[in-house]
Amino acid sequence: MKTIKCTACGQNRQVIELVGGFEFAEPCPCRREFWRQQEEQQQRQHLADMRKVLPERLRAATFAADDGKDPATAQLKRYADKFEELRADGQGLLLWGEVGTGKSWGAAAIINALIDKGFGPAFTSLPEILKMEQDFNNADYLVGSLYRKPLIVIDDLGTERGTAWANEKIYNFINTCNTRNIPLIITTNLHPTDLEKASKESSDHDYARIYSRILERCYPIKINTVKRRAGNQVDNFHKMSEMLRGENA
Numbered sequence: 001m002k003t004i005k006c007t008a009c010g011q012n013r014q015v016i017e018l019v020g021g022f023e024f025a026e027p028c029p030c031r032r033e034f035w036r037q038q039e040e041q042q043q044r045q046h047l048a049d050m051r052k053v054l055p056e057r058l059r060a061a062t063f064a065a066d067d068g069k070d071p072a073t074a075q076l077k078r079y080a081d082k083f084e085e086l087r088a089d090g091q092g093l094l095l096w097g098e099v100g101t102g103k104s105w106g107a108a109a110i111i112n113a114l115i116d117k118g119f120g121p122a123f124t125s126l127p128e129i130l131k132m133e134q135d136f137n138n139a140d141y142l143v144g145s146l147y148r149k150p151l152i153v154i155d156d157l158g159t160e161r162g163t164a165w166a167n168e169k170i171y172n173f174i175n176t177c178n179t180r181n182i183p184l185i186i187t188t189n190l191h192p193t194d195l196e197k198a199s200k201e202s203s204d205h206d207y208a209r210i211y212s213r214i215l216e217r218c219y220p221i222k223i224n225t226v227k228r229r230a231g232n233q234v235d236n237f238h239k240m241s242e243m244l245r246g247e248n249a
Helices: 029-053 072-081 083-087 103-116 126-134 139-147 164-179 192-199 202-217 228-245
Strands: 003-005 012-017 023-025 092-096 122-124 152-157 184-188 218-222
Touching (some): 029 103, 072 103, 092 103, 103 122, 103 152, 103 184, 126 139, 126 152, 139 164, 184 202, 202 218
Parallel strands (some): 122 152
Antiparallel strands (some): 003 012, 012 023
């Protein structure tokens, strides 16, 4: 039996003679393990690159890291689990609640769950979309790239009022997403009843149209009143206080 020695670990491998005089040596287990590790590393890097769509502070937001304080998180996870079914109908979410309760965190957790499944969602805001629209030479490409995403998060919808041009662009964007069945997840401090009321006010026609289109496809979920951001601030304050007093030295 002819053998060949692995140059990496020194293990002998059998050489198999094929038809025509060609010889083949089965890859050494050490090389297979090396290739497996390389593939895993490339996959981890690929996922890390995809998570760069999120602000750095939200890249670690996952359902596995949830503190269990908000019952609404279970609904967000079910949305991610059933995304392929919901995506077919362009069904999205409206995450609403007070400032600092974790609306952006919840949206980011959905994005990370979908990235793990191989999807490439987008995370943006209305000011960022308008910035794209103002780049007249590249607007079609920039905004068009969003329309190719399986899901778009629009973070921090507020009460700001824009120009007629800006309002028209925002309406066109949301309307196009609805028409193309692109799910939207929108976070906001506004109460859904405020949006519904505004959608029926003829005195504010631009925002009436915008809010009406949002409510058509975005199911409202109240994010708990737990002040996560305030809690983090308290924790950071205590850590800094102890550090500066030298209590952990």
